[in-house]
Amino acid sequence: MQNYYQQLISLTSNLYQYNDKNTVIQLFIQQINEIFNDYKFSWKYEKNDNHQNFLEINSKNNTFGFLYFNKNISTGSELYSVLQNIVKLVGIIIENIEQNEIINKQNNNSDIEDKYQNIISNINELVCEIDQNGIYTFVSNQYYNVLGYKSEELVGQRVLDLISPDDFEDAILMFRNVGNNLGKSINLWHIKHKNGNYLTFESKTSFYISKNNTKKAVVISYDITEKITSAEALKSSEIKFKNLVETSSDLIWETNIAGVYTYVSPQIEEIIGYSQNEVIGKSPFEFTHKKDKVWITELSDNIVENMSPFKSLLNIMVHKNGTLKYLETSGVPVFDNCGKLTHYRGVSRDITAKIEFEKEIIKSKAKYSSLIENINEGVCIVDKNFCITFSNKAAENIFGDQKDKLFGTNIKKYISYDSLEIIQKQQKLRTEGLNRVHP
Numbered sequence: 001m002q003n004y005y006q007q008l009i010s011l012t013s014n015l016y017q018y019n020d021k022n023t024v025i026q027l028f029i030q031q032i033n034e035i036f037n038d039y040k041f042s043w044k045y046e047k048n049d050n051h052q053n054f055l056e057i058n059s060k061n062n063t064f065g066f067l068y069f070n071k072n073i074s075t076g077s078e079l080y081s082v083l084q085n086i087v088k089l090v091g092i093i094i095e096n097i098e099q100n101e102i103i104n105k106q107n108n109n110s111d112i113e114d115k116y117q118n119i120i121s122n123i124n125e126l127v128c129e130i131d132q133n134g135i136y137t138f139v140s141n142q143y144y145n146v147l148g149y150k151s152e153e154l155v156g157q158r159v160l161d162l163i164s165p166d167d168f169e170d171a172i173l174m175f176r177n178v179g180n181n182l183g184k185s186i187n188l189w190h191i192k193h194k195n196g197n198y199l200t201f202e203s204k205t206s207f208y209i210s211k212n213n214t215k216k217a218v219v220i221s222y223d224i225t226e227k228i229t230s231a232e233a234l235k236s237s238e239i240k241f242k243n244l245v246e247t248s249s250d251l252i253w254e255t256n257i258a259g260v261y262t263y264v265s266p267q268i269e270e271i272i273g274y275s276q277n278e279v280i281g282k283s284p285f286e287f288t289h290k291k292d293k294v295w296i297t298e299l300s301d302n303i304v305e306n307m308s309p310f311k312s313l314l315n316i317m318v319h320k321n322g323t324l325k326y327l328e329t330s331g332v333p334v335f336d337n338c339g340k341l342t343h344y345r346g347v348s349r350d351i352t353a354k355i356e357f358e359k360e361i362i363k364s365k366a367k368y369s370s371l372i373e374n375i376n377e378g379v380c381i382v383d384k385n386f387c388i389t390f391s392n393k394a395a396e397n398i399f400g401d402q403k404d405k406l407f408g409t410n411i412k413k414y415i416s417y418d419s420l421e422i423i424q425k426q427q428k429l430r431t432e433g434l435n436r437v438h439p
Helices: 002-015 021-035 076-122 142-147 165-180 225-247 267-272 290-305 352-373 393-399 417-431
Strands: 039-046 052-059 064-069 126-131 136-139 184-192 198-209 215-223 251-256 261-264 310-318 324-335 341-350 380-382 388-391
Touching (some): 165 184, 251 267, 267 310, 290 310, 324 352, 388 393
Antiparallel strands (some): 039 052, 126 215, 198 215, 251 261, 251 341, 310 324, 380 388
């Protein structure tokens, strides 16, 4: 400040030669602004009863100081005498301003520190500061809530004492490579709880140079143990489901609301000869037999429109080799969280063998029915009460009644007592499990 004072004395001495007041003010303000370049000086004039003049001093941090002079100054010489008093006081004013700014800065820093301390104490994430030797210099309160350690238990301790030995090498490499470049890093660490269990954290680390020129790191960690556990459980569930789907003889499928396959299980190739890649992205109707396409398309549109489930729908698909495959299909609608229909999921069972067997039974029945109808011997089938349930044409001729009249009539009406006795004995033997003809 002494050096500044000498410059001000020199400045006022040079101004003595000017008699014009405005010239003196202009030169004084210009030169004093050059001397104190961290401040802005301006001359003010208030036209009131006292004709008050004052010098306004404004720091870069918007702190103000004023020097008032209750005197009507009209000439440069009058102003000169005022300026001699000003230069004696300017240093005192500036010193006061600087002291106030230091106090304000300290108060602001304290407020900022309190603010960030409150933020750190109330967030869910773990926050710590680590020095260049890997020692904790600060840990947030969440370390106690999540890991069971109080702040005083960790400050001064090594970070590696908490990290899983499996992560040592990665941690050392990260601190060495990223830290040397003052960079940032995101890593997964397994950190030991006070009870001995390890929890999984995603940590974001930022390196910086502190005020005392030492390298430090701020680490913000998120507990993702539950997320990882859930993901592993989901993965395990998916593997089980995949194994179940791939070993099932049934076809598992999904279609979007447009009726296009978005997933089919591997059984699709065994059933209709096309691979998964050949089917996904296509409509089931592209593989449907032409005689079924019209009605099954209309039915499908109605099902989707009403967002209805369906069960045991019989449809015929064409194998890649041209043969027909009979499928029994069931499906359910799937909705999102807003209740909007997103897709259908279901299962199709290949019942071709069952359909073919039933067809063969029908053919065989028709064949043997024709044979029995046309033989010369009378054939009757009776139930356990000896009521006729079937008769051929020869039996009608023997008994003298039509088939509709014979049906349900007790056979005792048409046979002798001796024949009835034989029939009853045969029935008793069959009931006892002895299937043989009476002598």
